[in-house]
Amino acid sequence: MSGGGSLGLKIASWNVNSLRVRLPHLQRWLAAEQPDLVGLQETKTTDDKFPAEALHASGYRSVFAGQPTYNGVAILIRDAQFEEAVDWSAQDPRLPDDQKRLIAATVTPKGTTTRLRFMNVYVPNGSEVGCEKYDYKLRWLDALKTRINKEIASQTQLALVGDFNIAPEDRDVHDPQAWHEKILCSTPERRAFAALLAAGLTDSFRQHCTEPGYFSWWDYRQAGFRRGLGLRIDHVLLSAGLASGCSNALIDKEPRSWDQPSDHAPVVASV
DNA sequence: ATGGTGGGTTACCCA
DSSP states (O other): OOOOOOOHHHHHHHOOSHHHHHHHHHHHHHHHHHOOOOEEOOOOOGGGGHHHHHHHTEEEEEEEEEEEESSSSSEEEEGGGBHHHHHHHOTTTTSSSSSSOOEEEEEEEETOOOOOOEEEEEOOOOOSEEEEEEHHHHHHHHHHHHHHHHHHTTTEEEEEEEEEEOOOSSGBSSSSTTTTTTTTTTTHHHHHHHHHEEEEEEEEHHHHOSSOOOSEEEEEEGGGTTTOOOEOOEEEEEEHHHHTTTOOEEEOOGGGGGGSSOBBBBEEEEE
């Protein structure tokens, strides 16, 4: 599907840094913004404790893959907008291990025959350039690229969203000199991100804004948010058909200003 | 000035 019109869907990604703690923020944001598909990262909860009922009361079905303490991803699907049948899966045999960092769902907007693929990832942070976790991050990204190439080849419309833990370019960094070749900004990480775009995806935010100074994550330390010390590391990437119908994309900084916030802001695209 | 905060948990963890 290329050159098509818009589906009229608002899709989003948000690293909530503990769904247990952030559920009130999430519900407040869902009610205000009414996104149709949401990828959540760092839910930090096991599946038996996932607040599926509370989210259903907010109008969303959930699919989720969690583990104790770390990681955890979920997809929220707005009931009113989609057919009931949802094909979903977590994990991928190409990935280096079983950490819960990837989940994908195929949904059908009500009254259509469109098959929309929504993939949500929590890319490893990598800790520090050159360390073992950094190598793991690059291996994980290589596996993701292979997976994305396969998804793109399947010709379905694909949105790949998540916390990529990569600021793609210097304009995505508050102080490019200070961050030069540091974690989240190093050349191998940026190449891995570029390889995802080269597979046939578009960074929706950069379709609508080319200016520096737009960030999606601010460190809790150093009063990062108040001082504007951020990076743009959360992304909504769209295959060609979706990108051509993408009418808007933004970073919603408001929830980052609320009490007890996640360190990430939600990112949104209208397709 | 090389720290700091905020999740998780009880691991000199992870971001």
